[in-house]
Structures are given as structure tokens and as C-alpha cells.
Amino acid sequence: MSKIAIMGAMPEEIEPIINKLDNVDMTLYGANKYYEGSYHGQEVVVAYSKIGKVFATLTATVLIEKFGCDRLLFSGVAGAINDELNIGDLIIAKSLCQHDLDITAFGHPFGYVPEGDVSIDTDQTLRNIAQDVAKQKGLTLKEGIIATGDQFVANEERKNWIGTTFGADALEMEGASVAVVCNALNVPFFILRAISDSADMDASFNFDEFLESSAKISADFILSMVDELGR
Ligand code: 4EH
Secondary structure, three states: OOEEEEEEOOHHHHHHHHOOOEEEEEEEEOOEEEEEEEEOOEEEEEEEOOOOHHHHHHHHHHHHHOOOOOEEEEEEEEEEOOOOOOOOOEEEEEEEEEOOOOOHHHOOOOOOOOOOOOOEEOOHHHHHHHHHHHHHHOOOEEEEEEEEOOOOOOOHHHHHHHHHHHOOOEEEOOHHHHHHHHHHOOOOEEEEEEEEEOOOOOHHHHHHHHHHHHHHHHHHHHHHHHHHHOO
């Protein structure tokens, strides 16, 4: 039977999921907690990585290589770049890039290193399933470009630069790491984020206020997706 990895960065992003699992078994590995269990009969492994690209890379790799997950779904919150995105709205990544990767001194574009890619696409099948689930639930799922970097962006200028340079619609701190790992290891992956702030001068304030509610919106959607994947 297939085993689905469900990953977040912060405890708030995965608690609503862990609370709904049956037969949960927790394993400590590499200074992270991995929760194996089932959701409506579907085997899942759930973990939060801690914040940022390096921790996210470690956790995605462990979910695949140690726990044998054959698909990975990420759930969490993001800062909005696109004006159409409001707090609580859902966005799924069509592709992801690293906005803080810069060897432009050697004539390369932002986000590029040799033998890498500026952007990595998520799995089309998982995106289609997500759109089916959204339709059933009467929700709108925006598909767009998500930019990842090791910065909490709370600055209009930086946010606009990321928007124009990468065509990004939202930003966060882990998604592109998951993309790099899953792409390299040939594991279909999906990145969902609910907006918690607009990456502007009010970002830290809005983030604190909306982290829990937006994380829950994303987590609930992921659980509906697991139901659909288990059919
Ligand atoms: O995991 C990090 C969290 C913020 S840092 C990335 N997450 C939330 C997404 C996100 C984000 N990333 C960059 C939401 N809004 C963002 C933004 N810029 N504006 C954090 C948060 N709380 C305590 C400690 N660190």
C-alpha cells in the first residue's frame, strides 16, 4: 500500500493533521518527530521540519529515504505577493524557485546554480486531484509560482523584487527545498499554502494573528486530498 508523507515547517502547520490520525506511532529521528499513522485507512507519515530550507531538505529526505513515502504533500502558510491573494486564501504551487540563491556574479540568473533549475514543477496529477477536491468543496485554489528563501519577508521592496524577478505569487521558506529533494528522488509532490500575511511591513503582526487559522485551512484541505487519494 502507498504511504503518503505530509510535511509542514512549524508545529501549528501539522497539529490539525496529527490530531485526526489513527494508530499514531512517533519516532524521533535526526532531531525531528515523525508521526506514522493512518487517516481513513490511508497510511501517512507526518512531520514538521522546523523553519527554513536546510531543515526542510532534511525532513523531506528522511520522509522518503527512511520512511519510504512514495508521495509528499506539504501543508502550511505563506506570505502573499499577488494582490489577488488575501489572508486565508489557498494557493498551490505550479512551480517553486529559490529567491535567495545568487551567483549572479558569474553571469547566471537569480535562483540558478549549474546542474540545477531556476524553477521546479510540482506533480500535475496531484494538482488535478487538488482542483477536483476544491470543486467538491466549493473552494477556489489559485495555482501559481511560489518563491522560497531563508528570510521572513516583511518588506514591500523585497517582496516586489521577488514578484518581478521570479513571477512569484507567494513566498515562504521551505517549499523549494521539498521540490529539489522530490525532483531528484523522483517522488511526486504537492505544495499547498494558505495566506497568513502579505510580506509587507504588517507581516509579522498579521502572521502572529493568522498563523493558526490559515494553517488549519491548509491542513483541512490536505486531509480532504488524502481521502481522495485513498479512493
Ligand atoms: O516557516 C516559516 C514561517 C515564518 S518564520 C515560513 N512560513 C512561516 C511561511 C511564511 C513566510 N515566509 C517568509 C508566511 N509568511 C511569510 C513571510 N516570509 N512573510 C517564523 C515565524 N514565527 C516564528 C518564528 N519564525
